Amino acid sequence: MIPISRPLLGPEEEAAVLAVLRSGKLAQGEEVERLEQGFAELCGVRHAVAVTSGTTALFLALLAHEIGPDDEVITTPFSFVATANSILMTGARPVFVDIDEDCFNLNVRQIEAAITPRTRAIMPVHLYGHPAEMDAIMVIARRNGLAVIEDAAQAVGARYRGRPTGNFSTACFSLYATKNITSGEGGMITTDDDAIAEKLRLLRNHGSRVRYYHECLGYNCRMTDLHAAIGRVQLGKCEAFNARRIANAQLLNQLITHPQVIKPQVRPGIHHVFHQYTVRILGDRDAAAQQLAAAGVGTAIFYPLTIPNQPIYRELGYQATTPVADRVSTEILALPVHPGLTPDEVHQIARAVNALQIEAPLAQAV
Numbered sequence: 001m002i003p004i005s006r007p008l009l010g011p012e013e014e015a016a017v018l019a020v021l022r023s024g025k026l027a028q029g030e031e032v033e034r035l036e037q038g039f040a041e042l043c044g045v046r047h048a049v050a051v052t053s054g055t056t057a058l059f060l061a062l063l064a065h066e067i068g069p070d071d072e073v074i075t076t077p078f079s080f081v082a083t084a085n086s087i088l089m090t091g092a093r094p095v096f097v098d099i100d101e102d103c104f105n106l107n108v109r110q111i112e113a114a115i116t117p118r119t120r121a122i123m124p125v126h127l128y129g130h131p132a133e134m135d136a137i138m139v140i141a142r143r144n145g146l147a148v149i150e151d152a153a154q155a156v157g158a159r160y161r162g163r164p165t166g167n168f169s170t171a172c173f174s175l176y177a178t179k180n181i182t183s184g185e186g187g188m189i190t191t192d193d194d195a196i197a198e199k200l201r202l203l204r205n206h207g208s209r210v211r212y213y214h215e216c217l218g219y220n221c222r223m224t225d226l227h228a229a230i231g232r233v234q235l236g237k238c239e240a241f242n243a244r245r246i247a248n249a250q251l252l253n254q255l256i257t258h259p260q261v262i263k264p265q266v267r268p269g270i271h272h273v274f275h276q277y278t279v280r281i282l283g284d285r286d287a288a289a290q291q292l293a294a295a296g297v298g299t300a301i302f303y304p305l306t307i308p309n310q311p312i313y314r315e316l317g318y319q320a321t322t323p324v325a326d327r328v329s330t331e332i333l334a335l336p337v338h339p340g341l342t343p344d345e346v347h348q349i350a351r352a353v354n355a356l357q358i359e360a361p362l363a364q365a366v
């Protein structure tokens with residue numbers, strides 16, 4: 001079976017981890033600093049702050065922007081649940097705005113109608129590695145006095161009109177094992193704002209600047225040097241890994257010709273890094289996934305339920321108010337696109353897709 005993702009770890013990562021182990025200094029130290037410098041350079045900003053995961057990155061970024069109870073944050077219903085959960089963790093309320101179906105990101109024409117006196121921030125997600133419409137989002141934020149916190153967990157190395165993700169305001173990355181680059185687990189926050197960066201460094205370390213003196217309520221969200229060593233080597237391979245993802249996506253685009261399979265769209269001016277290559281199946285998506293599995297092609301659904309439809313959000317009183325996201329979540333299917341694929345495997349994936357026998361969706365069969 002061709003897996004949907006596979007981390008590519010080599011002798012460089014092994015040597016880097018071994019060097020940290022042998023140094024006896026495992027906790028946050030020089031390796032974390034080097035990884036932070038690398039991220040700041042990649043994103044073209046002054047500060048990068050490493051933390052334990054993409055989720056803690058989002059949580060601390062919101063806290064650093066002083067978002068909490070009674071505040072609202074506008075975000076997308078079509079993402080991994082951690083995006084909205086990070087807002088709930090602060091006591092604030094996520095407000096969901098629907099998506100555009102061509103590239104699955106926030107529909108910027110619907111954002112302003114969702115702004116209330118309580119709105120404090122917009123949290124766009126660069127889903128699957130395709131940056132959201134950042135120019136429009138920054139204009140809306142400025143006009144309404146809102147913070148912007150990018151969820152760039154899936155978009156390290158992507159660019160919007162020449163600007164790297166992580167360059168617009170405060171942004172959060174994930175270094176989880178299936179992401180474009182990994183440290184095992186890990187997260188990174190980038191910002192050009194000195195005060196936000198300082199707050200983030202306090203929040204990740206018990207609110208402490210001087211050891212055993214605590215200025216504010218903080219947490220322990222420090223990354224270890226063991227993780228940072230892996231992440232630092234992976235960051236050096238980021239451009240090459242992304243280039244292979246893009247080449248695999250281009251080959252899939254060329255080879256897939258099935259009329260009921262809509263291939264991923266890329267908007268003008270976008271450098272898409274294909275964290276996922278997600279097609280839309282016009283018909284019985286789950287049957288298509290089964291046929292692909294039988295042909296040796298692993299697939300995945302990111303994500304089968306939109307966030308407001310998740311049981312925890314239903315319990316909180318959220319309703320289905322984002323019809324495009326709800327429909328798209330029944331159509332999408334991610335095909336393998338990771339840099340470990342061989343050209344033969346890419347051809348095998350496309351052949352299996354072109355051979356799909358797709359039944360019309362139930363709603364249209366009536």
Ligand SMILES: *Cc1c(COP(=O)(O)O)cnc(C)c1O
Nearest residue numbers: 053054055080082083153174176
């Ligand atoms: C992976 C991911 C996260 C969470 O990152 P972790 O490192 O797994 O905590 C948040 N948002 C999105 C869009 C993600 O893909």
